[in-house]
Every structure is written in C-alpha cells, then in structure tokens.
Amino acid sequence: MPKEPVAAISPAIWTSDGAKNSNWHPRCAGLALPLGRTQILEADQARADAGGLMEILAIAAMTFVAGAFRGITGFGYAMVAALGLTNALIAPSVSVPFILFNDLVLTACTLGDRKGGSVDWNATRILLVSGFCGALSGGWLAAYLDASTARIFVAAFVMLAASVALIRNPPRWLAGRALGLAFGFAVGLLLSAFAVGGPLAAAWLLAGGTQRSHVRGTLAVFFGVIDLVSLASRLLIGGVDPQLPGLLVSYVPVTLGGFGAGYLLSRWLRPNIWHRIASGGLVAIALAGLAQAVFALIST
Numbered sequence: 001m002p003k004e005p006v007a008a009i010s011p012a013i014w015t016s017d018g019a020k021n022s023n024w025h026p027r028c029a030g031l032a033l034p035l036g037r038t039q040i041l042e043a044d045q046a047r048a049d050a051g052g053l054m055e056i057l058a059i060a061a062m063t064f065v066a067g068a069f070r071g072i073t074g075f076g077y078a079m080v081a082a083l084g085l086t087n088a089l090i091a092p093s094v095s096v097p098f099i100l101f102n103d104l105v106l107t108a109c110t111l112g113d114r115k116g117g118s119v120d121w122n123a124t125r126i127l128l129v130s131g132f133c134g135a136l137s138g139g140w141l142a143a144y145l146d147a148s149t150a151r152i153f154v155a156a157f158v159m160l161a162a163s164v165a166l167i168r169n170p171p172r173w174l175a176g177r178a179l180g181l182a183f184g185f186a187v188g189l190l191l192s193a194f195a196v197g198g199p200l201a202a203a204w205l206l207a208g209g210t211q212r213s214h215v216r217g218t219l220a221v222f223f224g225v226i227d228l229v230s231l232a233s234r235l236l237i238g239g240v241d242p243q244l245p246g247l248l249v250s251y252v253p254v255t256l257g258g259f260g261a262g263y264l265l266s267r268w269l270r271p272n273i274w275h276r277i278a279s280g281g282l283v284a285i286a287l288a289g290l291a292q293a294v295f296a297l298i299s300t
Helices: 037-074 076-090 092-111 123-142 147-165 175-194 199-209 212-236 242-267 271-299
Strands: none
Touching: 037 076, 037 092, 037 242, 037 271, 076 092, 076 147, 076 175, 076 271, 092 123, 092 147, 092 175, 092 212, 092 242, 123 147, 123 175, 123 199, 123 212, 147 175, 147 199, 147 271, 175 199, 175 212
C-alpha cells in the first residue's frame, strides 16, 4: 500500500469507515489510523500545546513587567502593556479592556497609598467633565476599527504618550482651563479606544493645573473613573470579548505581583536612580512604539 504524503494529513480526522469524527484523539484511535500518522498528529498536538504555553508565559511576563514599572514609577502600566500585548500577543478587542481593568486595579492600589493619594478635586472635575465624553466616544470609535488599524493607532499613541511624559516641566501656558478640558477629552477618548494617552493629562497638571503634591492622586481618580466609563461603554456596545473574564482571573494576580515588587523596590531607590529608570523607560517605550508603528504601516 503506497504511503500518503505528509502534506495530505489535515486536522480533519476520519474513522476507518470514512465518517468524520470531530471528537477524535490519538490515544483512543484504536486501529483507525496507521501508527505513523498517529505519531505525526501527536507531534502536531504537542507543538500546539508548547505554543500555547509560551503564549501564556509571554502574557504573564509582559503584564508583570508593566505592573513592576507602574509600581516603581507610579505610571506607565498601560503604555508598557499595550506595546507587548496589543501589538504582539492579543487582539486589540481583548487587550484594551484587559489593560483598562488591570490599570483600574492598580489605580485603587495607588489611592490606598496615603503618600500618593492627595487629590485636587477642582482639577479633577475639569478633567472628568470632558474626559467622560471622550471615554464614551472612544468606545464607539474602537468598535469601528479593524485589528490592524487599531494596532497602528496603539503603537503611534504609545510613542506620543511616552514622548509627552518625558517633559519634566511643561510650559505654564498649558495650564489654562480650556486646555484642561481639551486634554481631558483627548485622554478619555484615547484611553477608552486604545488604553493609552494618560501623560497628556499629567502634562496639564504639571504645567500648573494643580500643585505637584496632588498630581499622583488626581491622576489616579481621573484614570479610575475613565477606566470604569470605558469598560462600561464597551459592555453596552458589546465590545468585550467572551475570553476576557478568564484572562483577568488568570493574570490580574500576576499584575499585582509585579506592582508589589516594583513598589517595594522603589522604596530602596535613590532619587537619581529612580529618575534614570523612569526617563530611560519612557525613552525605550517611545522608541518601541515608533518601531511598532512603522512596522505595522509597512505590513498593511
């Protein structure tokens, strides 16, 4: 009997009587297939299992590193996670709400820190008035973008956000109320649609929208509310993938572990070392975002 070529073997498995068996597994195949074909199929399954394990480990590593960066610097989880998850491992329709939920959990941790939880409620109201509208708009925008276009936007806005975050002393003219409303809307839209954009709000606060001692707590409240509104808008329009709850159950503890490790490490860092990590991380994020945006444009 001539051997069948390997190329002819497909995932559709057939029993000895010619009927398709969708529940087939090599261990219960009996004499339905020759031994060689069974071994090939078992090898294919082993490769698939190994690929799945590598993907699980990659997602865990990326959200742990992003959480650690947030724990050290007080910002940046969404930017780091968006680069690794949205543009490499998970489709934007899944990764954006995944990042928003994790960021919301880390925001709650930030507000629980008395040293970083001081809030300027006047500045917060200015940002939230327009940010709420932007978050609702971002959910609708994301629903109309295909995956490849969304990846381009995510990479581009990560680069923009990281570049803005590098500005240590934004010009005073940015502190106007009208610009605060504009930045609030832009950040709400970008966070809801792409899970990035927060440094734009930070730039307005640092320019004089509030005292520096209130910046971290004010941003935490603003981001927390926008994350909630963004997730709610996606739920209302059916923009949340069914696999999201399982991912959150699996990886939120990993994110918290990274955040905790980074936070403990930050307490031992000297100010100059902290600044090098923060600024160096932002430069790396901006360069990676630029590279991914260019690659995504070339690939389309």
